[in-house]
Amino acid sequence: MSPLAPDPRLGSARRSFFERGAAPVGAVPEAILHSWQRCQRHGLLVDAQPAAEPLTDNRLRELRQRRERLWRQARPELDGLAAEMTHSGSIVLLTDEDGWILDAEGSAGFLDKAGRVALMPGMRWDEGTVGTNAIGTALVDGRALQVRGGEHYFAPHGILTCSAVPILDPYGQCLGVLDVSGDARLPHVHALALVRQAVAQIEHRGFADGLADCELLRLHHQPALLGSAREGVLGFRGGRLVAANRAGLALFGLDRQDIGRTPYEALFEQPLSRLADDGVLLDRQGRRLYGVREARASRRSVATPGPTAPLPASAQGPLFDTGQQQQLATAGRVLQAGLPVLLQGETGTGKEVFARELHARSTRAGKPFVAVNCAALPEGLIEAELFGYEEGAFTGARRQGSPGLLRQAEGGTLFLDEIGDMPLALQPRLLRVLQERELSPLGGGKPVKLDFALVCASHCELPQAVDAGRFRADLYYRIADHVVTLAPLRQNPDRAAVVDALWQQLGQGHALSSQARAALAAHAWPGNLRQLSACLRTLAALAEPGQPVGPQLLPADVRAGTPTAPAVPASGALEEIAEAAMRQALAECQGNVSAAAKRLGINRSTLYRRLGTPRG
Numbered sequence: 001m002s003p004l005a006p007d008p009r010l011g012s013a014r015r016s017f018f019e020r021g022a023a024p025v026g027a028v029p030e031a032i033l034h035s036w037q038r039c040q041r042h043g044l045l046v047d048a049q050p051a052a053e054p055l056t057d058n059r060l061r062e063l064r065q066r067r068e069r070l071w072r073q074a075r076p077e078l079d080g081l082a083a084e085m086t087h088s089g090s091i092v093l094l095t096d097e098d099g100w101i102l103d104a105e106g107s108a109g110f111l112d113k114a115g116r117v118a119l120m121p122g123m124r125w126d127e128g129t130v131g132t133n134a135i136g137t138a139l140v141d142g143r144a145l146q147v148r149g150g151e152h153y154f155a156p157h158g159i160l161t162c163s164a165v166p167i168l169d170p171y172g173q174c175l176g177v178l179d180v181s182g183d184a185r186l187p188h189v190h191a192l193a194l195v196r197q198a199v200a201q202i203e204h205r206g207f208a209d210g211l212a213d214c215e216l217l218r219l220h221h222q223p224a225l226l227g228s229a230r231e232g233v234l235g236f237r238g239g240r241l242v243a244a245n246r247a248g249l250a251l252f253g254l255d256r257q258d259i260g261r262t263p264y265e266a267l268f269e270q271p272l273s274r275l276a277d278d279g280v281l282l283d284r285q286g287r288r289l290y291g292v293r294e295a296r297a298s299r300r301s302v303a304t305p306g307p308t309a310p311l312p313a314s315a316q317g318p319l320f321d322t323g324q325q326q327q328l329a330t331a332g333r334v335l336q337a338g339l340p341v342l343l344q345g346e347t348g349t350g351k352e353v354f355a356r357e358l359h360a361r362s363t364r365a366g367k368p369f370v371a372v373n374c375a376a377l378p379e380g381l382i383e384a385e386l387f388g389y390e391e392g393a394f395t396g397a398r399r400q401g402s403p404g405l406l407r408q409a410e411g412g413t414l415f416l417d418e419i420g421d422m423p424l425a426l427q428p429r430l431l432r433v434l435q436e437r438e439l440s441p442l443g444g445g446k447p448v449k450l451d452f453a454l455v456c457a458s459h460c461e462l463p464q465a466v467d468a469g470r471f472r473a474d475l476y477y478r479i480a481d482h483v484v485t486l487a488p489l490r491q492n493p494d495r496a497a498v499v500d501a502l503w504q505q506l507g508q509g510h511a512l513s514s515q516a517r518a519a520l521a522a523h524a525w526p527g528n529l530r531q532l533s534a535c536l537r538t539l540a541a542l543a544e545p546g547q548p549v550g551p552q553l554l555p556a557d558v559r560a561g562t563p564t565a566p567a568v569p570a571s572g573a574l575e576e577i578a579e580a581a582m583r584q585a586l587a588e589c590q591g592n593v594s595a596a597a598k599r600l601g602i603n604r605s606t607l608y609r610r611l612g613t614p615r616g
């Protein structure tokens with residue numbers, strides 16, 4: 001992508017605003033101008049440094065726990081966009097409703113660059129502190145916004161172009177923001193559309209379990225779009241509109257202030273019972289809408305606690321072929337007998353999705369599913385996080401102590417992801433707990449009995465880690481009673497069937513041209529199902545209404561029939577070969593720098609230093 005030249009009009013509008021108090025009419029978008037004015041009223045000095053303070057690791061972890069439900073609801077889109085962003089050199093961020101950044105994923109090079117202006121987890125990007133920015137200003141305005149380079153209030157943020165969309169709950173309340181940020185020197189033409197699309201999916205998922213005491217109506221002009229995130233969803237209680245998604249509001253030209261105020265009769269000509277006859281309902285303007293009315297009895301309250309909710313891979317749930325159904329059935333019987341299951345497979349093959357499905361099909365389904373990523377927990381805290389601690393057990397410990405993640409899984413399923421990254425020093429303690437099914441919290445206290453089903457996962461070959469002395473053999477034999485290997489997508493001889501089935505779920509009713517389908521089926525997908533799903537979501541977002549998705553919309557490497565990971569040069573300098581290997585590892589680890597560094601046996605800073613910002 002060729003870099004954009006700096007916009008001279010914006011530069012002179014900035015000078016005229018900040019030096020003389022007014023910008024020429026039309027030189028800056030209205031939303032930006034209003035935001036600059038608000039920042040001045042807040043007393044933010046444009047030449048000063050933004051005064052943001054990061055959260056401590058503990059506070060960030062607590063915040064993430066409190067926002068667990070939002071995080072889970074947004075997870076598939078975060079994953080999907082992050083896989084896309086890794087290739088385009090951008091990142092994706094999730095914040096809560098106050099602008100605290102909970103998660104940032106995507107291009108390793110840009111994560112590093114964004115970190116230098118404090119755009120990273122644990123920082124708050126509210127407008128009152130960091131000035132005009134897509135996250136904070138979208139929160140103030142309550143709508144989608146792109147902020148480009150010099151439109152940011154503070155000059156150091158001019159390196160960014162950010163596209164943010166608020167995430168709303170079914171009642172129209174803001175839950176947080178999804179944002180894509182990238183290099184301001186590059187064009188970000190589709191970024192806002194992609195984020196909108198992702199947020200529509202996230203918000204749609206908020207209705208998946210129905211709403212307590214609410215009559216739900218799913219509607220669209222085109223019946224093919226019912227069930228997709230583009231359908232309108234309206235919730236009525238006592239004959240009044242109490243909940244709706246954006247598509248539902250847009251169908252009737254309403255906005256979120258109308259939720260709670262609009263009676264059913266103001267929208268529809270015919271009674272709801274009319275729907276049962278032929279699935280068509282006439283609205284007040286005489287338009288025919290196709291619809292589905294959800295039976296109250298089949299719905300659960302949306303207020304069910306987060307940890308037990310299965311992770312939806314899409315609106316209709318995960319896909320499993322016959323072989324995987326067999327694997328699920330066998331592994332389910334092993335778990336039922338009280339034995340652990342170990343899942344092996346490359347990144348993105350669906351180990352966590354598989355583990356959640358095992359839990360959902362088991363007799364423990366009503367109890368918590370607790371997922372612990374052993375690679376993501378800081379080494380110094382992993383013991384306390386897992387095993388819990390008593391009041392005052394160590395400096396920084398919470399006052400009332402913590403039961404620990406193992407106890408949170410009581411009665412349910414404990415999923416230990418990336419178990420190969422469990423620090424060697426902690427492995428004997430984990431082994432003891434698994435053998436005795438009893439736990440003594442840090443800092444003393446009575447031992448507690450534990451009851452959970454155990455599923456572990458690893459992307460690396462654990463027997464090799466045992467040979468290399470990084471993983472204890474006794475722990476390996478304790479967790480590897482039954483090993484399930486999830487095959488990489490490139491080994492699936494019928495990738496076309498996988499593409500078709502996923503497209504049916506994610507394609508938003510668009511048709512896929514036969515060339516596009518063939519190219520998708522021929523590609524090797526080093527990021528496996530995660531990468532393929534991300535690509536299909538993007539295609540659905542870019543598709544033109546009524547036109548089949550053609551090969552021109554595919555990423556260049558898929559279109560050209562080349563593997564995503566850059567090939568190692570056949571000949572060339574040693575440096576070049578090393579760099580290609582690093583890029584390849586990074587691509588295979590979906591931009592996860594820690595995982596790529598570990599795979600290469602080098603440290604993260606070396607990887608950052610050698611690769612810098614990935615080429616776009």
Ligand SMILES: Nc1ncnc2c1ncn2[C@@H]1O[C@H](COP(=O)(O)OP(=O)(O)OP(=O)(O)O)[C@@H](O)[C@H]1O
Binds near residue numbers: 313346352417459533
């Ligand atoms: N069975 C499935 N059906 C549909 N989509 C799936 C399935 N399995 C995985 N996916 C897609 O791939 C994404 C990644 O899946 P998951 O997190 O389970 O992979 P993983 O193997 O645990 O990856 P990692 O090793 O990187 O943690 C999911 O969010 C979903 O979009």
